[in-house]
Amino acid sequence: MNAPGLDAYEPIVGPARIREIRAFAGFLRGVRLLNVNSTAVGGGVAEILRRAVPLLADAGLDSRWEVIAGDGAFYRTTKAFHNALQGHPQVIEPAELTHYLDVNRANAQRLDLDADVVLIHDPQPAALIRHRPTGPNTWIWRCHIDASSPQRSLWRFLEDLVRRYDASIWSMPQFTRVLPHPQFLIHPSIDPLAEKNRELAPEEIAAILERLEIPRDLPLVVQVSRYDRFKDPVGVVRAWRLAARYVPCRLVLAGGGADDDPEGAQVLAEVRHELGDDPRGHVLLLPPTADLEINALQRAAAVVLQKSTREGFGLTIAEAMWKGKPVIGGATGGITVQILDGVTGFLVHSVEGAAYRIRQLLGQPERARRMGEQARALARERFLITRHLQDFLALVLAMRTGIRELLVP
Numbered sequence: 001m002n003a004p005g006l007d008a009y010e011p012i013v014g015p016a017r018i019r020e021i022r023a024f025a026g027f028l029r030g031v032r033l034l035n036v037n038s039t040a041v042g043g044g045v046a047e048i049l050r051r052a053v054p055l056l057a058d059a060g061l062d063s064r065w066e067v068i069a070g071d072g073a074f075y076r077t078t079k080a081f082h083n084a085l086q087g088h089p090q091v092i093e094p095a096e097l098t099h100y101l102d103v104n105r106a107n108a109q110r111l112d113l114d115a116d117v118v119l120i121h122d123p124q125p126a127a128l129i130r131h132r133p134t135g136p137n138t139w140i141w142r143c144h145i146d147a148s149s150p151q152r153s154l155w156r157f158l159e160d161l162v163r164r165y166d167a168s169i170w171s172m173p174q175f176t177r178v179l180p181h182p183q184f185l186i187h188p189s190i191d192p193l194a195e196k197n198r199e200l201a202p203e204e205i206a207a208i209l210e211r212l213e214i215p216r217d218l219p220l221v222v223q224v225s226r227y228d229r230f231k232d233p234v235g236v237v238r239a240w241r242l243a244a245r246y247v248p249c250r251l252v253l254a255g256g257g258a259d260d261d262p263e264g265a266q267v268l269a270e271v272r273h274e275l276g277d278d279p280r281g282h283v284l285l286l287p288p289t290a291d292l293e294i295n296a297l298q299r300a301a302a303v304v305l306q307k308s309t310r311e312g313f314g315l316t317i318a319e320a321m322w323k324g325k326p327v328i329g330g331a332t333g334g335i336t337v338q339i340l341d342g343v344t345g346f347l348v349h350s351v352e353g354a355a356y357r358i359r360q361l362l363g364q365p366e367r368a369r370r371m372g373e374q375a376r377a378l379a380r381e382r383f384l385i386t387r388h389l390q391d392f393l394a395l396v397l398a399m400r401t402g403i404r405e406l407l408v409p
């Protein structure tokens with residue numbers, strides 16, 4: 001199937017939005033745009049780039065995507081960066097930092113970094129800036145993680161890299177740092193036409209759940225996430241178990257790994273241990289190609305959870321909202337602007353809080369349905385890829401037309 005172009009989004013977001021995107025892109029026709037991240041599949045960044053890169057090409061930009069390569073030691077170090085930036089202190093040795101810089105240098109030699117606008121995602125490829133080609137290019141660093149309380153020593157190291165960029169983009173105001181360049185706020189987004197989010201017929205959903213061996217006899221409580229401690233899958237099992245004492249329901253935890261996440265297997269083992277042999281709990285390890293399965297699980301859910309303890313912005317929340325589901329999310333980071341507490345779902349601070357809200361939503365299906373409707377409306381307005389493209393194009397325009405001079409603090 002050919003990937004849908006911009007016009008395919010018109011029935012969903014209306015003609016005005018598409019006209020605006022094309023008008024913005026018109027000013028940037030032929031601009032060579034390069035995105036660089038650290039994994040082609042798995043996790044939210046790859047998920048966004050997979051659709052944003054071709055859509056920007058459809059809008060008339062010369063749009064490319066490169067993925068850096070690293071060895072196990074590199075990804076262990078960058079995972080430690082990730083954990084430390086999200087406030088979990090890590091010991092990172094000088095030799096590991098040197099290796100990180102070396103891997104970035106090797107990638108700079110291997111990749112074609114020649115572009116007018118270069119967007120580098122997250123810390124893994126951040127050191128590519130040290131090898132920026134000369135010329136009138138614009139380099140922007142995009143931070144997708146919750147960097148509101150980073151480990152000081154690591155931030156000092158990264159700051160030296162981030163300061164060299166012409167601008168940075170963050171998902172929430174409280175994640176930003178003091179930096180000598182313009183900082184922009186852009187929320188991530190989902191693609192309503194992707195396999196993961198497109199409409200599914202009830203028979204399709206039923207067939208997929210049957211294939212996954214998940215009975216539909218009881219309401220489903222679903223969390224879709226990489227097996228990562230910050231996603232708190234063990235907390236989800238505990239919350240579900242508490243709720244299920246009062247309201248019979250099944251739990252589905254669905255997730256896979258990402259190429260740049262070496263901790264997944266360990267967290268998965270902890271989840272399995274916590275669940276024991278309870279037959280109402282289903283822990284699925286999905287391949288990166290499981291978009292349709294994730295779509296069906298989110299649609300089959302009575303309640304969706306994203307009980308993260310740290311989250312830059314949860315794409316899974318936007319996905320569930322788009323499917324008209326009330327979402328119970330950890331009251332942290334980007335989740336606090338995604339979920340309107342008590343309107344589109346609930347923000348929770350504990351296992352007990354999550355359990356209480358699961359019970360409440362399962363016990364009041366009409367209220368849950370109304371919340372789901374509100375969630376879908378909010379997702380349409382704020383969390384679709386069309387809004388994201390428009391924000392990004394506006395930013396590039398601002399940077400290239402000199403407005404940046406006004407923005408430098």
Ligand code: UDP
Pocket residue numbers: 042043044045047196224225226254255256257286287288290291294313314315316317319
């Ligand atoms: N996802 C997936 N397979 C999995 C787990 C997650 O395709 O096994 C997708 C999920 O549907 C979402 C993205 O990966 O689109 C995760 O993005 P999010 O922002 O929620 O979290 P991240 O993994 O980037 O921390």
